[in-house]
Amino acid sequence: MARSNEVSINESKMVVPLNTWVLISNFKLAYNLLRRPDGTFNRHLAEFLDRKVPANANPIDGVFSFDVIVDRATNLLCRIYRPSDTDEPPNVADLEKPVKSESSSTVPVIVFFHGGSFAHSSANSAIYDTLCRRLVGLCRAVVVSVNYRRAPEHRYPCAYDDGWTVLNWVKSRAWLESTDSKVHIFLAGDSSGGNIAHHVALKAAESESGIEVLGNILLNPMFGGELRTESEKRLDGKYFVSVQDRDWYWRAFLPDGADRDHPACNPFGPKAASLEGVKFPKSLVVVAGLDLVQDWQMAYVEGLKKAGQQVKDLYLEKATIGFYLLPNNAHFHTVMDEIKKFVSSNC
């Protein structure tokens, strides 16, 4: 037992920079403490441990942020990030100044869903605050980061409902409209956030809402199924993630009694409806080659293609989970470039 642990520690240490290793290992071990075998979650300790940052209306590196309550009934909060050309802080009444008054070209609005396997992190977690700020500068976008309700206290479909609420809210904000009087919306997310982005896009496509999502950006999206895939067996426990912990999170998120072929987990599985003919947005799916879930992610890509949907997959052979959290590796920069191209060409 100890020996294979040594092997996995050594392997993971060889493929990521030391500070990344420290960061993700720390998460991994802390998260081990939070998941209880009986399926409950130590939420107090989780909140105590999570490093958070407040919103900041002072532009830092050209980005400022503020929080908005989108739905008081569920305390649904969003953190909005906007670009700023000056160091001058915006007037408090100008936080929601119309985006078209600042830019004559279209302004993408990226609705972002943070990761955390449906149970961890928040919109104001430091790592996600940093990531969203980067997306603003990269895409000259407004980023709306959704503080969705988490498992196990709030199971499926709460996170999807919150995403849907925010999507509707974003669409109805006049201040987010570009000069063509339309809000140009992208959905993005990492890990569970990627899963949420898919399902919110699906809901938008299937409903009669008329909400058009211009593109989906899925970073290491969290999908799964009952079958044990080759990558899960091969990479189990080797690069920060284990099949056992993935199973725990699915049990925490999916409805009682559901298995991992539930369409929320397995959107192209035996229980899912076909996406053929659905007006689904173009997708950019980033897959890390050392992520044990990659077979499911590639199956997702295949599923989209077979249903006639447009999808680009970016497979990064030597990347582990969380590579996009710190800008200290080549994969990070590759992905940021791809995201920038994807948004600008589909906006």
Added chain:
Amino acid sequence: MVPYDTAAIPIANPPASSSSSTTISKPPEIDGLLAGAGYKVRSSDLRHVAQRLERLETAMLNSPSQHLSLLASDAVLYNPSDLSTWVDSLLSELNQSQSLPSLPSDLSDLISNPTALDASWMDQQLSPPTAAIPNQQPSQLTVVEEDSGIRLVHMLMTCAEYVQRGDLSLAGSLIQDMQSLLTRVNTGCGIRKVAGCFIDALSRRVFAAGGGGIPGSAYETEILYHHFYEACPYLKFAHFTANQAILEAFDGHDCVHVVDFNLMHGLQWPALIQALALRPGGPPTLRLTGIGPPSPDGRDSLREIGLRLAELARSVNVRFAFRGVAASRLEDVKPWMLQVNPKEAVAVNSIMQLHKLLVGPGLDPAHRPAPIEAVLGWIRSLNPKIVTVVEHEADHNQPVFLDRFTESLYYYSTMFDSLDACALQPEKALAEMYIQREICNVVSCEGSARLERHEPLARWRERLGRAGFRPLHLGSNAFKQASMLLTLFSAEGYCVEENEGCLTLGWHSRPLIAASAWHALPETAAVSPDVAVVGGAVM
């Protein structure tokens, strides 16, 4: 359903604020990327921390998962930002719990979780259940109301700019416009109340001769304070967190002495008295020295409070003595008035008081030395086991009026927003008046009349550090209990956060008050960066 949002004043750290954590410079040897993620690790320590993480992983793998969950629930953990110490403390917790037989669960509960404290809060500070119901606001704001809200904010900012520039006549006419707009705005509109307070404060600044706050007697202040205490959890959180830390600091001491910098109605103390009564091994002898303003009408209100507390102490068999120290200002108190005995364990408790001792930043200290330095000096000379400090988490002491105005507009609108969730009347209305007085002081007073000179936690850390105090970290147990009690007794939306050993309470992701604990280095000791931990081993 159209979602409701508070478009007028979103929740954020305001512009022109230097209190943002991102602007605080870090020592150059800290890994910058990890710092961005909220962790402080020296680059030179990375390898060592990595090794310890490996050890921790192995140790965790060798523990059954039930064991880990129990550890997570029962171990008291501190300051997760300091990764190195954090990992080591987890390792030592794991090692300890593996070698000792586990205590029966009820006994271990008592030791790490004085349930008496919970019971006291519930018994004495119980709000009727309606307070826990989230605010039943209509789900749709009309467009007119939203526009008025935004217009009011625009006008407030413009008015503040006029005041900043010295254009008082322009400011004055804008104030009149705002007052008339205010009458047309629906009272259900979120921004209306806080805008009303700021318009009133600006009006006092511009029109009142000599500028002025809201006059009021100490008695009135006490009433408003009491209702603020009932209507929202800020003061309860402050009392609870401070008491928890004081209880732990008094562990093992038979003679203890609490010095309360602002006794008011002594609301903080019944819970501590009861917790001490239930202490394993029996209660200590407790002395309480309560500082408060002199009563104008011959009543000795301090003594009255003291008598009531003494009755309570008697009923639970705690030997208790009370002394009142009447002083209009904290800086008028001299340490000899407190009659501290060198054999006692002393706790100094300051809830929202220290900021009144500050002066305007940038003033020449030689010209008017800030009273804070003198007071911190004599606190240190008392050699306290613990100093509990709760302060507003805001920078309302900025030298430029406009910056101060903007910051307080953000701060108080968030606070008003949180108060909206309270259904108790007249508690809510009087609490709003309490807050209004603070706003008035921040906006319309200057010089020695401006007492509400709130400064953020980061600045207090520096100040207390320079004065020879070292942090006592508040841990996961205090965090957990504060969170639990909040969910029981307050509307959803309040959040407790851990901030490098201190706890903050805020509304919807904006911290509004910060609680911290300190101990004084003995005056003869060399200044060292070591940090002690409340109730646990010294790191």
